[in-house]
Amino acid sequence: MPQRRSIPFIARLLPLLLMLLPAATQAAPEPRPLSPVEQVDPFIGTDGTGHTFPGPSRPFGMIQPGPDNADTGWEYTSGYQYRAPKIIGFSQNRASGTGIPELGDLLLQPGLERRADMASTYAKASEVARPGYYAVTLADNGVRVELTSTLRSAFHRYTFSRGGRVWLLVDLQHGLTFRTDRQPVLAVANRFTRWGFAGEAQRRNWTTRHLAWAVRFDHPIAAVEPIPARPGDAAPRFWLGFDLGVGRSLRARVGLATTDAAGARANRDERGGWDFDTVVAESMREWHALLGRxxxxxxxxxxxxxxxxxxxxxxxxxxxxxxxxxxxxxxxxxxxxxxxxxxxxxxxxxxxxxxxxxxxxxxxxxxxxxxxxxxxxxxxxxxxxxxxxxxxxxxxxxxxxxxxxxxxxxxxxxxxxxxxxxxxxxxxxxxxxxxxxxxxxxxxxxxxxxxxxxxxxxxxxxxxxxxxxxxxxxxxxxxxxxxxxxxxxxxxxxxxxxxxxxxxxxxxxxxxxxxRDSQGRWRTPFDPLTPTSPLNNPGDYTEANAWQYSWTPALHDPRGLAAALGGPAGLRTLLDRFFFGLKPTEGAAYLGQEAMIGQYAHGNEPSHHVAWLYAFTDRxxxxxxxxxxxxxxxxxxxxxxxxxxxxxxxxxxxxxxxxxxxxxxxxxxxxxxxxxxxxxxxxxxxxxxxxxxxxxxxxxxxxxxxxxxxxxxxxxxxxxxxxxxxxxxxxxxxxxxxx
Structure with a gap:
């Protein structure tokens, strides 16, 4: 598939990966076993309801830069969908696989020219993701974007199709949301210097949070041009111009913090330097050590x-x-x-x-x-x-x-x-x-x-x-x-x-x-197959129905639940009906009613332990x-x-x-x-x-x-x-x- 194509940059890192592997014990050439890093495909889960993202991160990283195809909608809770045809820019943080969008702070989008809409098409064959590294070529913008990260900072490298004056869109309003057209910004302050910018904001979306940022470039900023605000925007957007001369590369380090701009600057500089490839190699080594466990x-x-x-x-x-x-x-x-x-x-x-x-x-x-x-x-x-x-x-x-x-x-x-x-x-x-x-x-x-x-x-x-x-x-x-x-x-x-x-x-x-109500009376009528949720059809269950939630006591008292259901044989009979005697629910993927076997819904957590309960039965x-x-x-x-x-x-x-x-x-x-x-x-x-x-x-x-x-x-x-x-x-x- 396109995401596994070899590219020159990855090829340059293969000697490093080889050093991470045990030395060969046989003289005869044999296929080299892949390292854990080489086996990871960050694109898995990015198409459909998995809601994962392909951008880089360190293990348990504070910052996860990556491509955003959109800034609103349940499908884009991480900012990305595999089949989306355009990339609107690259924000610096997100959550993997959640059902509600949040973060997506500080969007950057490079290009040769300024356009009202900087979204760009891209060829899937140009898109590469590995632990600690992401790259894509923006066809409409004439630039190759590469991303990596440290624990607390993002590292961008842009290679333009020509030198001279190039541009970078900075969008401080951008954020991932589905409640409004844009993520609300309550207050914002930002200051530019010759080599970068820093600031702080209060944002309110899934929660109210404080955000600070600090960005430094390896080229001085040649021009700062404010962009007229769109209706509803509270935070500014800017064009930054850079004169690259005969060179074609621009690099940026980005730090974020919950504290203040000083914290963001310190986080940005925790690694320091401009050696992008070395940071990628360090990230891959860290992932190799952890995944190899x-x-x-x-x-x-x-x-x-x-x-x-x-x-x-x-x-x-x-x-x-x-x-x-x-x-x-x-x-x-x-x-x-x-x-x-x-x-x-x-x-x-x-x-x-x-x-x-x-x-x-x-x-x-x-x-x-x-x-x-x-x-x-x-x-x-x-x-x-x-x-x-x-x-x-x-x-x-x-x-x-x-x-x-x-x-x-x-x-x-x-x-x-x-x-x-x-x-x-x-x-x-x-x-x-x-x-x-x-x-x-x-x-x-x-x-x-x-x-x-x-x-x-x-x-x-x-x-x-x-x-x-x-x-x-x-x-x-x-x-x-x-x-x-x-x-x-x-x-x-x-x-x-x-x-x-x-x-x-x-x-x-x-x-x-x-x-049961406050008088002890059972809910009547009782439909054990309809899943409910407070955001859609309120009822007695959370993103599930009676069949799916009735196994919950096993998460702390599996033997007590088995005894209450008739012992090993009684538990098995009810489990058999749950898996094999009931039809799957249709049309409620937003409630996790997917990946179903009977009424078992692997698409949501209340079902995750249920197949293991057969260990307490006679079968x-x-x-x-x-x-x-x-x-x-x-x-x-x-x-x-x-x-x-x-x-x-x-x-x-x-x-x-x-x-x-x-x-x-x-x-x-x-x-x-x-x-x-x-x-x-x-x-x-x-x-x-x-x-x-x-x-x-x-x-x-x-x-x-x-x-x-x-x-x-x-x-x-x-x-x-x-x-x-x-x-x-x-x-x-x-x-x-x-x-």
Whole structure:
């Protein structure tokens, strides 16, 4: 495909990549194995609803420059769609795979001439993306654009088709949105110097946030020409002219910050210099080291899907603290972290399920700082975050998904955080009513209402009553576990009891979670197949229906749910109907109703753990087959290869765990549920830990046992601490026998 074409620049880097690989052990020439960086295809997920982007980033980078095809619309939440025919410019930050657009700050668009519309067509064959590098030729503008980045700064290189006077559009109004035609700017200040410009702005879109920028060029600015404002614009746009003489290249370094222009300048200069190719090489080395922590034995296409999934999973959360440790919190105060990093772009409702557990497995050096970020946020805002981006809180989604993230870290042995501060933040978040962030906010945790009835009554809660009740149980169970691990038994009993509130909504007739009003009456009429959402057709469920949300208690009490549904055989019967006895929902992709098997919707997170629940039934092999089918059918080696929003790494993390053969059904427990690996062998090499080798043995399709260095592990509670101690993890597969 066009994105895998070799180009001279990549060819110049191949010697570096070769140095990263082990030396050949045989004299006879053999095909060189590809490095992890070479296996990644950033275009996967950019066509359709995956909403990923092909621009460069460092792992967990603060800044992700890239091409924008549009600045508004649900399709363009990352600014990019693979089939879009034009590029309107290159903004400096974005979120990967989200369902709501945000960021897209500071658009730059180079060209030979000034035009009212600087959008340019481009040939797909000219477009190249690799970890740490993106390039495209703008046909209408006569320029080759190349992008790379450090942790906190973007690096642009423009090669024009001629020298002399060239132009650069600077658009400070640009931002990604779908609520208005343009992202609102509340206040802006910008100042030019001979070599660049810097400024600050207040913006309001998904959240209200403070943005600072600092840009420096390798050529002096020869002309600054303001562009007349469009209706509704609050921020300026400019033409910058540059005289390149006989040369054809212009380079720019861009720093952003949540703090102030001084922070943006320091971030811009964290690497310094103008050697673009060296920065690319440094980025590729960093990605090689991280992606190389998990390697699989598999055909080339599967290797590419796996490596790209790892890459996408490690784009977020994003570092938010400046070079000097300063960062702006949700209360708009600037703080300084004494050591470590602080993060944002935490899509917690999505990522607590598998993306955050994957970080604990493969990037453990990040965990303490991520959890410390949550606690710092709670002390600034009065409660733990739901969905922060660029340091601000969006209030998006339901429940309190930061709670299982904290409990999971403690259960897995991470002690670089203050357990007492963490538990205090968890209790405060679980007992004080949340305040609305916007009119009609129905995502709130209203504990006074919840405690009065033991659930959210649909006639009083304001919407999503069943989903909010079920998600509350996840947080309560996490708080109970954290309290128990810290020896606070009274607190543990209190929250463990409340975590069982889901039982009050389990309808004995349908065995599904069904709404009840404040008088205890069941929702009537009851349609368990229609998905609801507060933005479209309000109801009792969040981007899902009763069938899809009724499995939620398994995220903290899988055995309790199995028992309530009739034990292993009863659970299997209901799962079989869910997957094989019901038709897929049509026409609701915007609610994640895609990538469907029966009523299982892999396009949205409430379904992600359900196939793994067969491990608690009398037919676990059905779950093994379903996991294999989901991975095969809904993850492809092509631009439309992610069906459903990537959601800051969650969709990709699911695939990584499925490939390795285990999944964190109950993340806060610190354990995994075993399946069957989708490869014959995988190797995990994480610095500071012993190597874990994973092997699938036998030709069958039913898991018989799992052993770690010959010691049997429980199939539904594989301990994380045992796996990270290293050894050989064997999954023994036997042929399925028909009873």
């Amino acid at each position: 998990a390697r699989i034995s598999a055909p080339p296409a599967q290797q590419r899907i796996f490596a790209t999934a790892l890459y996408h999973a490690f784009l977020h959360p994003s570092v938010i603290s400046d070079v000097d440790g300063r960062w702006r919190g949700p209360d708009q105060r600037i703080r300084r972290v004494r050591r470590g990093l602080r993060y944002s772009t935490l899509s917690l409702w999505d990522t607590f399920r598998a993306a955050q557990p994957l970080i604990t497995l493969l990037a453990p050096e990040r965990v303490n700082d991520i959890v410390a970020t949550l606690i710092d946020h709670a002390e600034a805002a009065g409660r733990l975050p739901k969905w922060p981006i660029w340091g601000g809180e969006t209030g998006t989604m339901i429940g309190e998904p930061a709670l299982p993230v904290i409990a999971e870290a403690w259960a897995k042995g991470f002690r670089g955080i203050d357990g007492g501060r963490a538990l205090a933040a968890m209790v405060r978040t679980s007992t004080r009513d949340a305040q609305p962030l916007y009119p009609g906010d129905t995502s709130l945790s209203l504990w006074s209402l919840y405690d009065r009835y033991g659930y959210y009554p649909f006639d009083l809660a304001g919407g999503e009553a069943v989903s909010r009740t079920l998600e509350a149980g996840i947080g309560d169970a996490a708080t109970a576990r954290m309290a128990r691990m810290l020896g606070e038994e009274r607190l543990a009993r209190r929250f463990a009891a409340r975590a069982g509130s889901w039982r009050r909504l389990l309808d004995p007739e349908t065995r599904l979670a069904r709404g 676990p092999e059905t779950g093994h087959a379903l996991v294999s089918r989901i991975a095969r059918d809904f993850y492809r080696d092509r631009p439309d290869g992610i069906i459903g929003n990537e959601d800051a790494g969650q969709m990709s993390a699911w695939y990584v765990f499925a490939t390795l053969g285990f999944y964190p059904v109950d993340p806060a427990s610190g354990t995994y549920v075993a399946g069957l690996p989708l490869v014959t062998e995988a190797t995990l090499r994480v610095p500071g830990r012993q190597v874990l080798t994973i092997r699938r043995e036998g030709e069958g399709d039913r898991l018989a046992r799992v052993t770690l260095d010959r010691r049997a592990l429980p199939l539904t509670r594989m301990p994380h601490r045992a796996l990270v101690a290293g050894g050989v993890l064997r999954f023994a597969a036997l042929p399925v026998t028909t009873p």
